[in-house]
Amino acid sequence: MATTDAHVPPGAERLPLRERKKLRTRQALIDTALELFSERGFDGATLDELCDAVEVSKRTFFRNFASKEDVAMAPTQDLWAAFLSDLETRETGGGTVLAMLQASLLAALDRMTDEGWARRVRLSRRLAAETPSMDAHGLHFCDRTARTAMQTLRRRLHTEEPAHDLRLRLALDFLVAAFRHALDAWVSLPGDPDRRALAAELGTAFTAIPEALTFEATPTPA
Known part of the structure; x- marks a missing residue:
């Protein structure tokens, strides 16, 4: 579940590079979470597995979302x-x-x-x-x-x-x-x-x- 093609919202191209990267990471977490949870069930995929799939730390996850429910x-x-x-x-x-x-x-x-x-x-x-x-x-x-x-x-x-x-x-x-x-x-x-x-x-x-x-x-x- 790669993050390279994560969508950047319309208008985001005008944002600084750092902000665009944050948006890409956030979108990759959403897309990957929904795929994982749909395949395995919400309780069948852990937060560690989600972060590993997107190749980010838990700290990065919690900068974007408060919980698994929040990202889903x-x-x-x-x-x-x-x-x-x-x-x-x-x-x-x-x-x-x-x-x-x-x-x-x-x-x-x-x-x-x-x-x-x-x-x-x-x-x-x-x-x-x-x-x-x-x-x-x-x-x-x-x-x-x-x-x-x-x-x-x-x-x-x-x-x-x-x-x-x-x-x-x-x-x-x-x-x-x-x-x-x-x-x-x-x-x-x-x-x-x-x-x-x-x-x-x-x-x-x-x-x-x-x-x-x-x-x-x-x-x-x-």
Whole structure:
């Protein structure tokens, strides 16, 4: 599992050589981890084996990731990092908070231009489905991301009112729920669906949110 062809993200060619090397090493760790864990199971491959395969030290690994779960879930975590970055600068006003959040997530997805990203996400999701520690890690990451997004929204919307906090958190919860549904639907698609297919599933899930809130609890006639 060589590291020589590890992909450097778009725009990275403008970075200093040292930073490009760091990005290559990080990407090689992600790619190799997902291959190893998929072949042997998450618990079947050790951190030592991963570092040996990439020819880096554990110290280098921990400069990039906090744990095996962290490296295995990096593809979706990178998406949410891009989401938080977009949310910091997205124009406010003229729409709902939920629409703003949805636009930021779709913009973040547009930034995942590495052609291998979609495959990495699918590998990661399949591993998470059979690995309880990854599932727990994902929940913790989701909560941490939501808290960061809350802080950003409070600051940018100049609000600290408890009632507003509840509404902001519910908007974030709607966003996350729609994303999870879209991701599950996308992973189950036949073939090798790309990020555009994921964007389409997100669009479907976003459209269903207001419909779900008004869906009447009336049995369908037999």
